[in-house]
Amino acid sequence: MKVRGAIGSQPVVTLIDLGATHNFIASHLVASMGISIDETEPYGVRMGTGDSERGTSVCKGVVLHLKELHITEDFLPLRLGSSDVILGMQWLETLGVTKTNWKEQTMEFEVNGRIARIEGDKSLGKSLISLKAMARTLSKDPYGYLIELSNTEYQVIPPDPVPLFLQDILSQFECIFQEPTGLPPPRAMEYKIITKEGTTPVSVRPYRYPHYQKGEIRMIKEMLQAKVIQPNNSPYSSPVILVKKKRWLLAFLHRLSSTKQGYGARQVSHSCNW
Structure with a gap:
């Protein structure tokens, strides 16, 4: 006291x-x-x-x-x-x-x-201690804690300016470097998976995702809002598969179409690394 x-x-x-x-x-x-x-x-x-x-x-x-x-x-x-x-x-x-x-x-x-x-x-x-006294105490006792509390301020550092030799290229192809806001442009030939007439969907059990993968699935909602993908209601399988590698591999299943030609139902995926 x-x-x-x-x-x-x-x-x-x-x-x-x-x-x-x-x-x-x-x-x-x-x-x-x-x-x-x-x-x-x-x-x-x-x-x-x-x-x-x-x-x-x-x-x-x-x-x-x-x-x-x-x-x-x-x-x-x-x-x-x-x-x-x-x-x-x-x-x-x-x-x-x-x-x-x-x-x-x-x-x-x-x-x-x-x-x-x-x-x-x-x-x-509570009392102040000089740096000399603190050094003397720590020299005699091999164990100690030094805690410093201070107000911190942060400053937003602007990004590095683009080099001059790249500015013309970036300006010329500006549309390429923008965030995508829609599906790719129509192609001359659309990719299809041909199935035989009367083929029924393959019985595939629901693929349950553990809780720690829910954050990765959140990207689906963001990509739908950006309109870079569209809803897939394919009866053949789940529309999304997550594969654990060095980084998450997000795979989207293509819609299967039924025609009179082909070799039966097949499952093909389009992959994106995240």
Whole structure:
């Protein structure tokens, strides 16, 4: 839980940490405010980041103000990162019975016969880190995540201009390069499949398509709207066959015509690669 406080007239960010055995104060804050220090036996502290810090001094009788609450404690000066002061078990065990709601970040306890209440500042839960500090942390820990969030903008890039030597050709044959909007022009000879008189359609069971092929069949509707194909109601077989190759092969069955000549019913397809 982080709260805003002050030491004298200097605003500080205070972290109330159940995992800290002692109270700590940022060494840069001690130097800038001229807080007196006393030499002590060398000690080592393992920080929450996994780093180990060593110290040889202590700041005694530092008064920390948390709103209307005045706390006088001894602090060990160390490099603390995003917090200026850490209140650990050294202070918490002096409070006796406390009522803490970590979700709402509130703490209540009795001081001199009255209930004191500390409310955490949720906005202090996020802090900036310098690139140098991040590189130092990643060099000691082989695992880490770097996530960058930013606003993205896109710009429509116009297509490359057509080379000059192709512009005349494209202009001359412009109709060829347009999207088709109808059936091919009539031919001198139409293709037919000749069947014998009295021939009946071959019995072919319905060809069911799995769900993942429905997207390919959607092209039929688009081609009908463009009028590049026309409806086929041939009784001989399904009008469309999908063949799985490197790309989908879409096959359209030609209409069969019945005449007095020929060799019986045959199934012929016209294929398009998609």
